[in-house]
Amino acid sequence: MRPSGRVACAAAALAAAAGLPLVLGTYQVHVLTVALYYAVLASSWNLLAGYTGLFSLAHHTFAALGAYASALLVLDAHVPIVVGIASGGALACLVGAAIGTVTLRMRTLYLALATWAFAESARILVSVEYTVTRGDLGLAVPTLFRTPSPLPYYELFLATLAAAVGGLAWLLRSRIGLRLRAIRDDEGAARAAGVRTVRWRRFAFAVASGAAGTAGALYGHYIGLLSPVSMKFDEMAVIIIMVILGGQRTLAGPVLGAVLVEVASEALRASGQVRMVVFALVVLVVMRAYPPGLLGLGAALSRSLARSWGRGEVSTTRTVP
Numbered sequence: 001m002r003p004s005g006r007v008a009c010a011a012a013a014l015a016a017a018a019g020l021p022l023v024l025g026t027y028q029v030h031v032l033t034v035a036l037y038y039a040v041l042a043s044s045w046n047l048l049a050g051y052t053g054l055f056s057l058a059h060h061t062f063a064a065l066g067a068y069a070s071a072l073l074v075l076d077a078h079v080p081i082v083v084g085i086a087s088g089g090a091l092a093c094l095v096g097a098a099i100g101t102v103t104l105r106m107r108t109l110y111l112a113l114a115t116w117a118f119a120e121s122a123r124i125l126v127s128v129e130y131t132v133t134r135g136d137l138g139l140a141v142p143t144l145f146r147t148p149s150p151l152p153y154y155e156l157f158l159a160t161l162a163a164a165v166g167g168l169a170w171l172l173r174s175r176i177g178l179r180l181r182a183i184r185d186d187e188g189a190a191r192a193a194g195v196r197t198v199r200w201r202r203f204a205f206a207v208a209s210g211a212a213g214t215a216g217a218l219y220g221h222y223i224g225l226l227s228p229v230s231m232k233f234d235e236m237a238v239i240i241i242m243v244i245l246g247g248q249r250t251l252a253g254p255v256l257g258a259v260l261v262e263v264a265s266e267a268l269r270a271s272g273q274v275r276m277v278v279f280a281l282v283v284l285v286v287m288r289a290y291p292p293g294l295l296g297l298g299a300a301l302s303r304s305l306a307r308s309w310g311r312g313e314v315s316t317t318r319t320v321p
Contacts, residue, residue, distance in 0.1 A: 014162055021151050030150040035262035036157035037219045040164050042242040042254035044211035047168060050248040051177070052204040053184030055108060058099070058115040059212050060235035061122050066092040066213025067220030067230075068126065068133060071141040081144050085217040092213020093206050100205030104198055116233075123231035138227040141220050153222045160218065164211055165251055171207075172251075180204055234276065238265075241279045245286055247293030256295055 021029050041063055048054045066088035074084040103114050126133045133139055145152045171177055179200050182190035191197050220226050238261065246257025261279060268275035290297045 010165075014158070017158055018155070021154060026150060029154050031263060031266050032259070033150050033154040033157055033222070034219075035259045036154070036161050037215055037222075038239065038242060038262055039161050039255045039258035040157070040215040041212055041239050042246070042258045043161070043164055043168060043251070044208040044215075045239050046243050046248060046250075046254045047171075047180075048204055048208045050243065050250075051172060051184060052180045052201070053187075054100075054201065054204060055112045056099075056115045056205070056208075057112050057233075057236050058119040058122075059208070059239055061119040061231055062092040062096055062209040062212040063216030063219070063235075064126070064226070064231045065095060065122065066216040067141075067226055068139070069213075070217035071139055071220055071226055072132070074142055075139075081142065081221055085214065085221065088217035089210050089214030092216070093210030096209020096213075097202050097206035099209070100202040104201060119231065119233070119236070123228050126231060127228045133226075133228075136228060138225045141224050141226055143224050144218070144221040150222075153218075156218065157215075157222075160215065161255065164215075165255065169251055176200070176203070237276065238279075241283050244283050245279075245293055247295035250293070250295050253293050253295040257293070260294075 020032065024032070041059060045056070045059045048056050048059070066085075068088075069091045070081070070084035070088035073079045073087055074081055079087070099115065099118060103111050106114055127135050129135065130137070144156075172180075179190070179195045182193070182195055183197050183200060187197055242257035242261050243254045244257070245261065246255065247253025264279075265275055268278065271278075286293060290300075292300075
């Protein structure tokens, strides 16, 4: 599809999503709001794992870091909520850049283990620092809008997701995107070709972590309560499932995966942790049957139907007397 066609499809999808609350109830809008939050996390993690080849297991922790930073600034320093959200995103960006610097020489499994260790250490620290974070009791957070309706939050998260995906699309089409993909494909060859891999690994970590921290801060001021539960590894597993199910190395894949997984998760909420087993099995089937994910599968089916339709038209034309 041509770039102009992609832009038109994206604009149509955005307009349709903006109009969904008109035909849905409050509960459904809430579910979609949470799905949009996870879509931002999945899209930003896809920049790391899908486009740069950096398999981080601490992305959910950066979201929690942004949320706690914003909440504590608003509660203790009495800054406006908007300033707290921006500060939370900036702090997550700085910590992400630091993690990217510390793990410069680490590859694949070692990088995953290092980021997992950081995530678990952060979760334990938040749990035990009762006087600051309220630990497992939870930290009450002031909400952004003075209304119980999820509608303004839905529109806000939709705009945030549109900005995140649009920014990612621009980034990947620039020379920076070429450098990131070169690092993913062969970091040694990219370094030999003159790509400053240290700078761009740090850049990818900082951008992805900043996006996660900003989304986490927004989410914290939506739900109104923070706890270390959001820092458990289950959250990271859900993000990975969303990206793999929807389709890595695509812009729409993580968004599709986030919506499908969140809606299915709500439908299976009564089953408890069994739903995680179901998601894991679905991901295994998708990876085994068609690794590009559901978006790639849909594109392949569309191309197949288009070829079949074209052959049918040619056959019909030839048989006309």
